């Protein structure tokens with residue numbers, strides 16, 4: 001059989017070429033959120049019904065713009081980058097977020113003229129950091145990789161912080177890059193030399209799971225297949241494939257045989273051995289005060305339900321964190337304390353009172369235990385469920401402290417919870433009585449907005465609840481000033497966690513990426529972010545405006561990199577120096593920045609600045625209406641400075657050894 005690209009299709013949709021393959025991974029049914037599909041869909045994936053991005057059939061896809069004109073001339077010629085682009089189509093990569101560059105002009109051409117800028121569709125970004133942050137935000141919702149392409153060493157340098165954020169967030173992401181011709185005789189003078197590095201992957205190797213610089217078209221295809229597998233295998237993370245410019249631009253006699261995609265599917269997550277499950281169940285059932293710490297878990301609704309059943313079967317109290325996405329309903333009677341970026345005092349009390357702790361991949365279990373037990377011996381039995389150690393390396397300390405663990409289930413929480421639940425139920429068929437729900441603090445009452453002199457961050461929660469009513473929202477991000485009691489999460493998509501690596505500037509890009517994944521889901525994507533975060537990453541908004549991605553960004557604008565004012569205050573106190581100077585080198589004033597105008601300048605709706613508490617509900621309602629009509633919108637809310645006391649204490653805490 002002749003695998004040359006069919007006449008007349010080389011510059012359009014190469015359907016005939018793809019018909020030769022064993023199909024795209026995607027089904028034709030349309031993209032499903034992980035929460036709709038359930039993990040059980042693995043069997044259907046194997047049967048050829050892998051969850052599809054299927055955006056070809058969706059009305060909710062980004063604006064169908066940037067359609068290439070079909071090339072008239074039929075050609076039998078094929079190019080290295082056509083074969084590479086073909087694998088991206090087969091992998092069902094829906095989008096590539098990119099900032100262009102000559103190093104990958106061959107691949108760029110193939111995406112436009114061979115694949116017709118569909119599956120994947122390009123998302124032009126104004127900065128490589130937002131390209132990667134968008135891919136990261138998309139993965140937060142879908143738990144699958146989309147691609148980002150960055151230009152040689154310089155684009156990669158711009159992208160680094162966002163890659164680190166995705167790495168720390170254990171988010172799958174397929175990063176493509178390029179290098180000037182590796183063969184020096186093929187380099188253009190000057191520019192190709194400065195944009196060629198001997199080992200480009202070294203720039204990011206410490207915070208990617210794998211990288212490769214393939215030396216042939218066949219090797220490049222294999223690299224993409226492998227990259228996809230590695231990115232999607234827990235602990236998930238970014239992977240990098242660096243494509244030599246010459247390889248992309250090489251003329252090939254015929255297209256290589258398309259890979260049989262069903263032979264390159266990610267493996268099923270391993271199950272912990274039955275004996276370990278039994279031992280864990282024994283520890284938990286024996287405990288008088290078991291506590292479950294819910295960390296990195298999936299967006300799957302069935303897994304969410306099983307977590308609730310496990311807590312109920314044990315009568316275990318549950319703590320969650322704002323570092324990771326929603327993992328347990330915060331208004332459940334067993335949910336013991338509002339979540340925070342740091343374990344707040346109420347959460348510490350719960351953990352310290354436990355005689356058995358089940359950690360479902362809690363980020364920094366060692367730190368949380370040490371804080372909770374105040375440096376005293378950790379008397380509780382600790383059961384850890386995590387595969388995170390497979391990703392730890394010696395460069396970054398994102399592995400956190402080493403927790404004392406009595407029993408380690410080397411498995412993903414979603415894989416471990418069902419057998420653990422069964423084992424617990426067989427040991428204790430009758431669940432303990434449910435505690436009555438104690439009094440719970442919520443956001444300030446609506447009336448506060450009528451009498452307050454200035455907007456404080458908690459009032460954003462009040463106004464948002466009033467403006468949203470019963471509508472479903474996904475809170476993509478929350479600012480450092482947030483307190484966990486301000487909003488409940490009742491669904492895996494109600495909250496999507498933080499940036500992962502603490503890299504300020506990720507907020508706008510993460511919000512746009514998550515919003516892209518949530519299009520058409522009926523869920524309103526909302527990010528509440530600091531002004532510093534907005535100002536560093538705001539050009540991601542142009543991408544949202546250009547491709548018609550609706551998202552609401554509420555800026556909690558305290559006109560300062562305020563987190564660091566708290567640090568300066570602490571240092572001043574320790575050194576008996578004037579606290580009054582803490583704002584110097586921190587405050588973003590004189591001139592104050594018109595954040596709404598920055599949004600409007602990029603084609604978004606910009607509302608504000610809103611400083612009057614009585615106007616806040618109306619401003620957010622106006623923003624929600626704009627987003628419902630399909631637009632990205634920024635509401636600039638002038639907030640008084642200040643953090644939730646628990647958050648401030650966590651940030652300024654001095655570590656007791």
Ligand SMILES: Cc1ncc(C[n+]2csc(CCOP(=O)(O)OP(=O)(O)O)c2C)c(N)n1
Pocket residue numbers: 161479480481502503504505529530531532533534558560561562563564
């Ligand atoms: C890339 C990067 N630069 C600097 C910091 C240090 N930093 C941590 S929080 C913060 C302030 C962020 O300001 P903003 O988003 O306005 O939040 P605020 O603290 O004012 O609530 C800074 C500068 C960081 N974490 N990442």
Ligand SMILES: [Mg+2]
Pocket residue numbers: 530531532556557558559560561562
């Ligand atoms: Mg600020």
